[in-house]
Structures are given as C-alpha cells and as structure tokens.
Amino acid sequence: MRARSRVAxxxxxxxxxxxxxxxxxxxxxxxxxxxxxxxxTRQLAQDQRQGLAPASASKLRSELAAVDVAxxxxxxxxxxxxxxxxxxxxxxxxxxxxxxxxxARTKAATFLTSYQKFLDVNSxxxxxxxxxxxKSWSVQLAAASTPGALESLVAEIxxxxxxxxxxxxxxxxxxxxxxxLAKAPGGLLQEAGQLEAIAKSDGLSQLQVPQEAxxxxxxxxxxxxxxxxxxxxxxxxxxxxxxxxxxxQLVQQSHSVMELVDQAAAEQTPNSSxxxxxxxxxxxxxxxxxxxxxLAVVEQTxxxxxxxxxxxxAADPCGHTTISGKSILISLSLxxxxxxxxGCEVQATPVTTGRPLLRTPTGTFSIFxxxxxxxxxxxxxxxxxxxxxxxxxxFVMEFAQGGYYxxxxxxxxxxxxGPGSQNIIPAASHGxxxxxxxxxxxxxxxxxxxxxxxxxx
Numbered sequence: 001m002r003a004r005s006r007v008a009x010x011x012x013x014x015x016x017x018x019x020x021x022x023x024x025x026x027x028x029x030x031x032x033x034x035x036x037x038x039x040x041t042r043q044l045a046q047d048q049r050q051g052l053a054p055a056s057a058s059k060l061r062s063e064l065a066a067v068d069v070a071x072x073x074x075x076x077x078x079x080x081x082x083x084x085x086x087x088x089x090x091x092x093x094x095x096x097x098x099x100x101x102x103x104a105r106t107k108a109a110t111f112l113t114s115y116q117k118f119l120d121v122n123s124x125x126x127x128x129x130x131x132x133x134x135k136s137w138s139v140q141l142a143a144a145s146t147p148g149a150l151e152s153l154v155a156e157i158x159x160x161x162x163x164x165x166x167x168x169x170x171x172x173x174x175x176x177x178x179x180x181l182a183k184a185p186g187g188l189l190q191e192a193g194q195l196e197a198i199a200k201s202d203g204l205s206q207l208q209v210p211q212e213a214x215x216x217x218x219x220x221x222x223x224x225x226x227x228x229x230x231x232x233x234x235x236x237x238x239x240x241x242x243x244x245x246x247x248x249q250l251v252q253q254s255h256s257v258m259e260l261v262d263q264a265a266a267e268q269t270p271n272s273s274x275x276x277x278x279x280x281x282x283x284x285x286x287x288x289x290x291x292x293x294x295l296a297v298v299e300q301t302x303x304x305x306x307x308x309x310x311x312x313x314a315a316d317p318c319g320h321t322t323i324s325g326k327s328i329l330i331s332l333s334l335x336x337x338x339x340x341x342x343g344c345e346v347q348a349t350p351v352t353t354g355r356p357l358l359r360t361p362t363g364t365f366s367i368f369x370x371x372x373x374x375x376x377x378x379x380x381x382x383x384x385x386x387x388x389x390x391x392x393x394x395f396v397m398e399f400a401q402g403g404y405y406x407x408x409x410x411x412x413x414x415x416x417x418g419p420g421s422q423n424i425i426p427a428a429s430h431g432x433x434x435x436x437x438x439x440x441x442x443x444x445x446x447x448x449x450x451x452x453x454x455x456x457x
Contacts, residue, residue, distance in 0.1 A: 033067075036086050040064055040093070047097055051104060051147025056096045064089050102317045102344040104150035108141050109347050109442075111157045114256075116438050118161060120414050121252060125171040126164055133160055138442050188233050189213055195240050202247050205290045209236045243292045250286055250295060253302050258283070258418055260309040263348040266329065266336040267320060269312040278305045318344040327452045328406075330433060332360060335419045337406075337433065339443065347446070349439040350418035352409070355428035358386065361400060365453045369398040372444060374407070386430060394437065395444040399453040406433045406453070408440035 264272040
C-alpha cells in the first residue's frame with residue numbers, strides 16, 4: 001500500500017510540475033491573442049471607414065468578440081484553437097475587403113463608361129471644357145485602393161453627369177423654343193418633310209403627317225386661311241417627334257443593354273443565357289417597331305433585361321474560374337473582353353475582332369510586347385482587299401506572333417463595338433482585338449507583361 005501511494009504521489013507531482021511550467025506560456029499566449037484580437041478589431045473599424053459594408057464588418061466583429069482569450073486556464077482556451085479562429089476571421093476580412101473593392105471598381109467603371117457614352121451622344125450640346133474630368137477619372141479608377149475612394153469617384157461622376165444632363169436639356173429646350181418661334185406655315189411644311197424622312201429611314205410610322213402637310217400646302221396654295229390645318233399638323237409633328245425621340249433613346253439603350261448581357265454571358269453568370277435571349281428578342285422587336293405603342297413595349301422589355309443583368313453582374317463579381325492573378329478573356333462569338341484579377345471581374349468591354357478570312361486566333365496566349373503610341377502599316381499592297389491606310393493608334397499590347405494586338409481604334413465609333421462588328425467591313429480588324437479608347441487607356445496601365453490572354457469562340 002505504501003509503495004502504491006508513493007507512485008501515485010510521484011505522478012501527481014510530475015503533473016503539477018508540467019502544469020506549473022506551462023502556466024507562463026499559457027498566460028503569454030493569452031496576452032498575444034488579446035493583442036491580435038484588438039488589432040483586428042481596429043483594422044475592421046478602419047476598413048468600414050474606408051468603405052467595407054457595415055453588415056460585413058459587424059458580422060466579423062461579432063465573430064471576433066466570441067473568441068475567448070481571457071480565460072487562459074480554461075479547457076476551451078487550451079484545446080479549441082483560439083489562435084486559429086482569429087486567423088480564420090482575418091482571412092474572411094481580407095476576402096470581404098477584396099470583394100468590396102471589386103464591386104465598387106465595377107460600379108465606378110460602369111459609371112465612367114456611361115458618362116463617356118452620354119458625351120458621345122450629346123457632344124453637340126456640351127461645351128468642350130466640360131469633358132476635361134475624363135482625363136483624370138481613368139487614372140483615379142486605376143489607382144483607387146479602397147471601396148470608399150471608388151464610391152467617391154462614382155459620386156463625382158454622378159454630380160458631373162447631372163450637371164451635363166441639365167446643360168443638354170437647357171440647350172435642347174432653347175433650340176426647341178427657337179423652332180417654335182420660327183414656326184410659320186411654310187416652316188411647318190419644311191419640318192414635316194424632315195421628320196417624314198427621319199421616320200421613314202428609321203422604319204417608323206409617319207402618323208398623319210403626310211396627309212396633314214398636304215392639306216396645309218393645298219390651303220396655302222389656294223390662298224385660304226390655314227390656321228386649322230397648321231394647328232392639326234403641329235399636333236401631328238409633336239407626336240412624330242416624340243416617336244422618333246423614343247426610337248433614338250431605345251437604340252442607345254439597346255446598345256447599353258447589349259454590353260451588359262454580353263458581359264454576363266462572357267462571365268457565365270447564373271441565367272445569363274436567358275438574359276441574352278430576351279435581349280435578342282427585344283432587339284428584333286425594336287427593328288420591327290413602327291408605332292409609339294410598339295416602342296413602349298420594347299422599352300419595358302429592355303428595362304427589365306437591363307435590371308436583371310445588372311443585378312446578376314453585381315451579385316457575381318468574384319469566384320470565376322480563371323488563371324491565377326491577372327488575366328484577360330475574349331469571347332469571339334460575344335465580341336466581349338473581360339479583365340480578371342484572381343477570379344474577380346474588374347473591367348469588361350465590347351470589342352471588334354478579326355473579319356472573315358482574317359479571324360482572330362483562339363487559344364491561350366500572353367502579353368509579350370506593349371507600345372504607346374504605335375503606327376500600323378499595311379503588310380498588304382494597295383489593290384489587295386485587305387490593304388488599309390497607315391493607321392496611328394495610342395496603345396498596343398501584342399499577344400501572339402504575327403502581329404496580333406489588343407489596341408484602340410480611333411476610326412471605329414463607340415457604338416459599333418460588340419456582336420456582329422467582326423463582320424462589318426471596313427470597321428472589323430485584320431485579326432487584332434480593337435478596343436474602345438477609354439477602356440484601352442485603362443487596360444494598358446493595368447496589364448503587366450506576361451498577362452495571360454484566353455480567346456474562345
């Protein structure tokens with residue numbers, strides 16, 4: 001019995017010594033973990049101030065607060081891996097931060113593109129100095145490193161766009177007032193002829209404008225009072241102007257929606273094929289529409305497709321299966337180019353690739369040469385169907401031997417990029433990937449040498 005007691009006593013002494021030896025280490029670990037917890041709490045507060053969504057920051061803070069670093073003597077502290085929990089929360093915070101930046105960058109790029117399109121359409125109504133901010137916005141977009149900075153850029157673009165819209169509206173109203181003041185019976189007939197020609201070229205109904213214009217002309221030729229005929233024609237012209245204006249608006253919107261659905265299809269977001277089919281149906285209906293009522297139906301469809309496509313892209317900015325790091329994906333069938341960074345989409349644009357007989361090659365390539373500016377000189381002699389005049393451009397990035405480049409194309413209007421443009425002669429390229437100028441300026445600075453370029457049909 002005494003021997004057994006001595007053995008038990010010895011074991012107890014050893015265990016007590018082990019625990020005693022480990023207590024300072026446990027206390028030191030608890031202090032280190034507490035410091036890590038406090039540092040991460042401060043980092044989350046800073047991230048929220050710089051644009052991290054409050055809901056995301058709050059969730060991470062709750063998880064961090066649940067980590068027990070005070071009870072160093074408890075079994076949970078010794079065995080439940082509190083250090084690992086803090087490390088996991090830190091990784092989650094990094095992922096949320098990267099996602100917030102990607103979403104904000106996409107939003108800012110979309111607003112910048114929208115502003116450029118607005119200027120392209122309304123440049124005749126805007127004073128030239130108003131376009132100066134564009135020169136710095138692309139640089140700010142590329143340099144912004146926080147969601148807050150990107151949201152500030154969006155707000156700046158929105159304010160400028162609102163100002164420009166007001167300027168355009170005022171200029172157009174002034175022009176419309178001038179037309180109204182100049183409306184004599186002869187002026188009405190001239191305007192009627194112009195609007196008839198526009199409606200006819202757009203495939204639209206001319207309403208009763210031809211008949212009412214003929215009635216006014218007959219009254220004037222006979223020297224009869226023509227106030228009634230003038231009033232009736234004025235009413236018809238008002239309706240025809242509205243019809244033509246709505247058609248023009250929908251043509252512009254159709255191109256914007258095309259860019260969204262093509263981007264969604266290129267990124268293979270959920271239900272992107274249905275958005276693309278709905279858009280193609282709306283585009284066909286727009287071509288066939290002749291009346292204001294038919295145009296209104298097209299407008300409803302385009303608005304619906306635009307909304308769901310925007311929501312789809314906003315909900316799926318990251319997690320795409322891409323080459324690690326920065327990479328560029330080009331879809332020839334969609335005529336769409338998407339820029340990725342570790343599976344997160346950072347920019348997308350419609351493009352124009354190689355024409356028939358000179359198609360852009362498919363496969364996986366990489367950027368091996370960049371030059372700015374650059375001058376293209378035709379390798380085909382004059383008289384060849386492929387010859388082109390000497391063409392200077394601002395930026396080129398070569399991705400395949402034989403002179404295959406991603407480059408800007410000052411000769412191609414912004415509205416011509418996208419599906420089908422590869423078959424339009426002479427706008428289509430000779431195998432290169434032609435890119436809108438604003439996007440190309442950004443891409444040139446964003447893309448390092450060696451960046452993979454994946455081209456698919």
